[in-house]
Amino acid sequence: MLVLLAGIFVVHIATVVMLFVSTIANVWVVKNDGSSSQGLWKNCTNGSCDDLSYSGEDALKSVQAFMILSIIFSVLALVVFIFQLFTMEKGNRFFLSGATMLVCWLCVLIGVSIYTNRYAHPSGYHHGYSFILAWICFCFSFIIGVLYLVLRKK
Numbered sequence: 001m002l003v004l005l006a007g008i009f010v011v012h013i014a015t016v017v018m019l020f021v022s023t024i025a026n027v028w029v030v031k032n033d034g035s036s037s038q039g040l041w042k043n044c045t046n047g048s049c050d051d052l053s054y055s056g057e058d059a060l061k062s063v064q065a066f067m068i069l070s071i072i073f074s075v076l077a078l079v080v081f082i083f084q085l086f087t088m089e090k091g092n093r094f095f096l097s098g099a100t101m102l103v104c105w106l107c108v109l110i111g112v113s114i115y116t117n118r119y120a121h122p123s124g125y126h127h128g129y130s131f132i133l134a135w136i137c138f139c140f141s142f143i144i145g146v147l148y149l150v151l152r153k154k
């Protein structure tokens with residue numbers, strides 16, 4: 001039980017870090033020859049970064065907003081979990097942590113879906129590690145959220 005909680009805690013922290021890296025790093029798509037990559041904020045070619053040609057689009061702004069919200073909710077869920085770990089009565093479920101983490105999952109779902117739909121497939125490009133991290137976070141945040149809902153405090 002304690003091992004399980006510790007495991008979830010570690011995976012939760014990893015998810016927060018991955019969400020952060022994924023959102024910050026401008027490596028959502030990479031040109032096949034490796035010379036250029038684009039993310040949520042910048043278009044980087046050979047080490048120098050400019051604005052994206054579609055930087056003003058509402059769809060991109062939504063992706064940025066939902067990824068930032070997902071970071072906020074994943075951190076919030078972690079804080080709530082630590083708080084519940086010390087204050088909640090034994091036998092209760094980590095319902096609030098789980099619910100908060102599922103909100104984070106929803107934000108990742110919406111953000112990454114919009115990106116996948118609109119920007120993830122320019123010709124001559126492949127997916128970068130930010131994009132892959134974001135989908136891994138999508139899976140992890142769901143699993144963590146559900147485990148929090150299921151687990152009881154011992």
Ligand SMILES: *[C@@H]1O[C@H](CO)[C@@H](O)[C@H](O)[C@H]1NC(C)=O
Binds near residue numbers: 038054
């Ligand atoms: C990124 O920059 C390169 C080189 O300046 C340009 O050819 C490309 O169209 C730009 N792509 C986007 C999405 O801004």
